[in-house]
Amino acid sequence: MSLICCFDSCSQTLTCQKLLATVVRRKHTCTYLVQLDSWRDLTRAFASGRSLLSLSGRLQRSLAETLASAASCIKDPEASAQYLRDLMGPVAGCLVENASRSDLKSVAQQADVIYMVCCLLERLRGAARATQPRTQKVLFEMAHTVMNPLLTLLEVYKNHSTVVYMILKFVVDFVDGQAVFLDAKETSALVSFCLQLLQIYSSHNIGKVMLSLSSSLRNESQAEKYKDLRALLRLLTNICSKDLVGFLSDCGGEGSPDIAEVIYIGLDIVTPLISLDLLKYPKLSRDYFVLISHLLELYPEKVAHLNSDAFTRIIGSLDFGLRNQDSDVVERCLAAVNALASYNFKERLGGRGRLNSQLMESEGSNGKLQESISSHFLRLLLQILLFEDFRSELAGYAADALLPLLFCEQELYQRLVHELLDKQQNPTVKSRLATAFHNLTSSNNLSSSLDRPNRQRFRKNLLSFMADVSGFMQIK
Template identity: 55%
Template structure:
């Protein structure tokens, strides 16, 4: 914890957009090896890969891993610009941390201030357009967010609270909540973008809790897709495929391992059935 506090006091504000814009090659990112080291340390803590050699457990010393990762996230978030994420090593380290954090400690995301939360969501959206490894990490992070919210809401808790709710911005325009945004983005990605088939499993794991959280929007998006089909044969195939996606293999509304496996099979069959003709429209 003390190490992170020292890093914060010496580095906040010293890594700026103007500096990052001056980078000309991958080798230049070594200037940021201290930031990368912090990202890697936090990811290791979050994944419980770090071995504690002290005689006392961390909790006995007045600090727990969750608190350390939470503080670390507050420190690194303002230092990571979208320009910096264009550099592969730093990009991978950052999203590795984010995916680990949201899988292991998803409740921490609700403790971040609004600015930090919005920044993380923007970086996740950015990550979905990067290479396959980064996309996979982002999908795991989104799964962590959505599954946390769904389980919390099912237990009568607030989950992500206002972050998951739509709102009107300063101009009076309605802005969707983050889970609605990710549901739209992920369906668009799966149906119309080019990607490695190796990502379908991770995409399914993220899509299932998003659908469970945003069932009304999912139905609306499905109806919009169906209405766009001029060919009656395609319209019928899409209608049946959408129905099968959320009902085949005795799919339920739980988020346990067997249900995730069922949904992976359903999504694979769904994409095989409709992706070809949808991309021709």
């Protein structure tokens, strides 16, 4: 097995990505495999030898993931942990050594140094993807030793897009794998590290290159130049996961980082780089709206404290997303609007309403106007539901977003309905439309509550409404 590097590229790929991965996934086979001298030779060659460095980065990552996954097949917990330390300890140590070189700045741009750093990052990323209950602690220890060195490397390689991307992707995969296992102390350390990473990224304006390229993008393959931006979006989404948020909320003490602060710092970095043109690229668009929906569902109150530019960017992107051709994107945007509107309604019930101070530009019957966020989205959703190509399979999500908007803006809703009815020249259409609007808010004993039963009733009302008016409006 230690002769992998002597194979041709096709054989290397089959061995690293197929053969070894397959046998390790079979637990009984793997339990026998890790006891073989040939397997020990392979792990020693990986950990300390240089021969396997000739493999491509992708294969280094696959091999690291496979070898690290095998630790879970070692029955004795101590032996399993030691296996993983012997396997990945030298890799982490080598990265620390490279980042600690006194002459790092003078040699960092040399091809062999960059290649070594990239190989080490790929291996660390592969191991991070092998995180399982038995391997989590050791892998966290390994990652903890390289956190500060990674920040050093990000500073040094701020203008080298490949290294920046690999650092980000390692952190993305590491946070993703570790989130469900971390205790409060580990969570605090990880979130603090992510905050420092984002601050360094921001301080050097690493994203400036992407802005200058945005006008030249023409297809999905060219959009891959934005892969570090996508990695940042995924990192923020992983930090925003309920596992990390819940842990720090329950256990956070003095000195614990504020996850919301970390996410909003990241959002401040990312959103200026994302134009509406960029959101036309499916991969980037999905990553962005997954983050925005998670963020607004968990921290809707933070929107009230955003500066005007940040607020306008987020709301403007939701406007764009609600008209997207991708159903998943529309669903995410409706969930985000639901979160904002529900929060706003509850705040109003409590005599608060800071969100109302944030104004948006909308298209009214007499031209453009400035109005509250709930007024803006009520007007927009009714426009989309009645006059645009809205997919009926998303009606449930639309109902969940529309209900709190109706509660917040009852007067505006009545005014919009009257304006629409006044425009109808056909008496039959006008009568049917008036009945449909009446039933939308009156049928099924609808109440002024956002509890689950009332939401279910309103979902039925909206489905009936869409069926009633589909013959003479644009609903599909």
